[in-house]
Amino acid sequence: MLIKNAKFVTSAADKKGFIRADKPVIAVCGKSNVGKSSFINALARNGKLARTSNTPGRTRLINYFDFGEFILADLPGYGFAKVARQEKAKWARLLEEFFSEAERISHVFSLMDIRHDPTADDKDMITYLNHYVLPFTVVATKADKLAKTRIKPAVRSLAAQIGMAEGNVIAFSAQDGRGRDDVIEKIERIISVNGGEEYEEIL
Ligand SMILES: Nc1nc2c(ncn2[C@@H]2O[C@H](COP(=O)(O)OP(=O)(O)OP(=O)(O)O)[C@@H](O)[C@H]2O)c(=O)[nH]1
Numbered sequence: 134m135l136i137k138n139a140k141f142v143t144s145a146a147d148k149k150g151f152i153r154a155d156k157p158v159i160a161v162c163g164k165s166n167v168g169k170s171s172f173i174n175a176l177a178r179n180g181k182l183a184r185t186s187n188t189p190g191r192t193r194l195i196n197y198f199d200f201g202e203f204i205l206a207d208l209p210g211y212g213f214a215k216v217a218r219q220e221k222a223k224w225a226r227l228l229e230e231f232f233s234e235a236e237r238i239s240h241v242f243s244l245m246d247i248r249h250d251p252t253a254d255d256k257d258m259i260t261y262l263n264h265y266v267l268p269f270t271v272v273a274t275k276a277d278k279l280a281k282t283r284i285k286p287a288v289r290s291l292a293a294q295i296g297m298a299e300g301n302v303i304a305f306s307a308q309d310g311r312g313r314d315d316v317i318e319k320i321e322r323i324i325s326v327n328g329g330e331e332y333e334e335i336l
Pocket residue numbers: 163164165166167168169170171172184185186187188189190191192209210211274275276277278305306307308309
């Protein structure tokens with residue numbers, strides 16, 4: 134699959150803003166600063182598509198990007214301590230609404246930092262995805278920050294801690310492009326599924 138000219142579509146602050154797409158919508162979730170926007174930019178090969186930032190909690194809206202054959206939804210990050218309680222409640226409601234319309238979401242990329250153990254929030258997110266019976270893949274971000282020999286053991290450890298098969302965890306780096314091909318291959322499989330029959334098998 135060739136990705137070119139990925140474009141920003143729209144932002145949604147609430148349920149009314151959710152889009153009804155005629156192609157698969159794939160969500161990207163993870164804690165603040167884990168690299169969600171950078172992941173999207175790396176797939177698009179466009180560093181300016183999604184806004185990235187050193188300041189965690191930057192993306193407060195759901196941002197949709199059209200990749201031609203599919204849509205990526207950049208979800209606001211969780212686990213940012215400095216956010217006010219009211220803001221957190223708003224976030225929770227937005228995500229709840231988003232995931233509760235599971236039939237509109239073809240897949241979720243759940244991003245976790247390859248250097249750290251999954252946080253309680255990361256584990257909650259996995260529980261949540263399982264609860265809504267959403268197919269997902271874990272993307273272990275910032276792999277360039279580990280020595281090459283440590284990448285595989287880190288993936289294995291991450292997979293074990295969240296009770297997933299190693300094959301469902303992809304080491305990724307927005308910086309050096311590691312894992313980009315694996316993610317695209319995964320997306321190809323997701324969008325080639327038609328009629329939902331194969332989904333039932335996967336689930
Ligand atoms: N070295 C390295 N840095 C990365 C990588 N991905 C993201 N970063 C850096 O991590 C910081 C956060 O990246 P973002 O992509 O903005 O993270 P985010 O998950 O979208 O953050 P929020 O929108 O705040 O939830 C930025 O300074 C990025 O440059 C990566 O693969 N390698």
